[in-house]
Amino acid sequence: LTESGQSVDLNVVLDKLMNDEEIQPQKGCGDPTMFESFWKWMGERGAIVIPAWQTMSYFSDVTNVCWFLEPEFAKEVRRLHNLVGNAVTDDRYIIAGTGSTQLFQSALYALSPSNASEPINVVSAAPYYSSYPAVTDYLQSGLFRWAGDAYAYKGDKYIELVCSPNNPDGSIRAAVLNSDAGKTVHDLAYYWPQYTPISGPADHDIMLFTVSKSSGHAGTRLGWAIVKDRAVAKKMVKFIELNTIGVSKDSQLRAAKLLKVVSDGYELPNTENRNKFFDYGRRLMTMRWKKLQEAVKNSGIFSLPEFPTGTCKFTGESTGTNPAFAWLKCEKEGVEDCASFLRRHRILTRSGRHFGAEPKYVRVSMLDRDETFQLFIERLSSLN
Ligand code: PMP
Incomplete structure (x- = not known):
């Protein structure tokens, strides 16, 4: 009962609280804390010290198109891509960003025509990463606007966002639209060996990566773009200059060290297996997916997408796909809103609605983290 004597359904209150984006701004957002155990094991090897007099200037290398790019970070980015074989970096521009989220916005800015009478349409094939519509439209730009599912798009001018492996459903994707007047941005945040077999070096006009998903350091807020065209790269850099006057050098130095440790794990002689980050990540992800698949089977009321296995050119082995997210479908009769159903069983998820899909x-x-994942599996297994 409330103070005024009205009766209140506790489930309704709970639903409201759990749904309130102000209270839970990033719930179920894929915080990559799973990788903490690896970095704890690496200890001092992953640490850096920055003396107080260093990284004081705004500038890193004024001769570079990306004048705020730390050369050490760029070197380790290229080195890691060469090692893994997941992206072409030769003769490409590297641009640092405050997370790939900032780079995504800089790409929209760079690809939008500056003299158009209307904003250019931004699309992505559903189900798409829920930040794409939100980030595209939050400032109601006159340059670009969200236009929804790429499959349903009819025009020939657009910016298509291609996320592969895709957030939220883990599918391997290529652009859906193919007009000469259209532009694409490839978000390859999850194109790393712990999540998917590496089929070869990606070579698209604009490719986005981030330490959030590669090494797991989301809090460092650092991403990078690999860009073919100089004019596009310059415009992306201009956006970052206007938006934040560059990107934290401290973060770049930290990221350079982290990427170096990952590459060293494979390239230095006599390294122990447990220093190999991608092997560790893949092992853990494979185990988790096995547990999830068993729990889903036991419950009998959910289904998951099916994923192909493929030869990973990085490991040389046939490996499965272990996406960073499970795209769970509720098959239980009478349950239309799977997120609310799971919430009542104390499992927090993000509804398909946010991704342009059904609830x-x-x-x-x-x-x-392990404890949270274990709880999730236990709770899911007990449902039917
Ligand atoms: N792209 C995709 C597909 C993502 O899933 C995420 C993180 N959830 C991002 C970009 C954002 O990455 P960052 O932390 O580098 O801004």
Whole structure:
């Protein structure tokens, strides 16, 4: 009962609280805390010290198109891509960003025509990463606007966002639209060996990566773009200059060290197996997916997408796909809103609605700490 004597359904209150984006701004967002155990094991090897007099200037290398790019960070980015074989970096521009989220916005800015009478349409094939519509439209730009599902798009001018492996459903994707007047941005945040077999070096006009998903350091807020065209690269850099006058050098130095440790794990002689980050990540992800698949089977009321196995050119082995998110479909009769159903059983997920899909679907992070993941499996297994 409330003070005024009205009766209140506790489930309704709970639903409201759990749904309130102000209270839970990033719930189920894929915080990659799973990788903490690896970095704890690496200890001092992953640490850096920055003397107080260093990284004081705004500038890193004024001769570079990306004048705020730390050369050490760029070197380790190129080195890691060469090692893994997941992206072409020769003769490409590297641009640092405050997370790939800032780079995504800089790409929209760079690809939008500056003299158009209307904003250019931004699309992505559903289900798409829920930040794409939100980030595209939050400032109601006159340059670009969100236009929804790429499959349903009819015009010939657009910016298509291609996320592969895709957040939320883990599918391997290529652009859906193919007009000469259209532009694409490839978000390859999850194109790393712990999540998917590496089929070869990607070579698209604009490719986005981030330490959030590669090494797991989301809090460092650092991403990078690999860009073919100089004019596009310059415009992306201009956006970052206007937006934040560059990108934290401290973060770049930290990221350079982290990427170096990952590459060293494979390239230095006599390294122990447990220093190999991608092997560790893949092992853990494979185990988690096995547990999830068993729990889903036991419950009998959910289904998951099927993933192909493929030869990973990095490991040389045939490996499965272990996406960072589970795209869970509720098959239980009478349950239309899977997120609310799971919430009542104390499992927090993000509704398919946010991704341009039906509420029968939810996205669940596979990257949480062991204790949380274990609880999730236990709770899911007990449902039927
Ligand atoms: N792209 C995709 C597909 C993502 O899933 C995420 C993080 N959830 C991002 C970009 C954002 O990455 P960052 O932390 O580098 O801004």
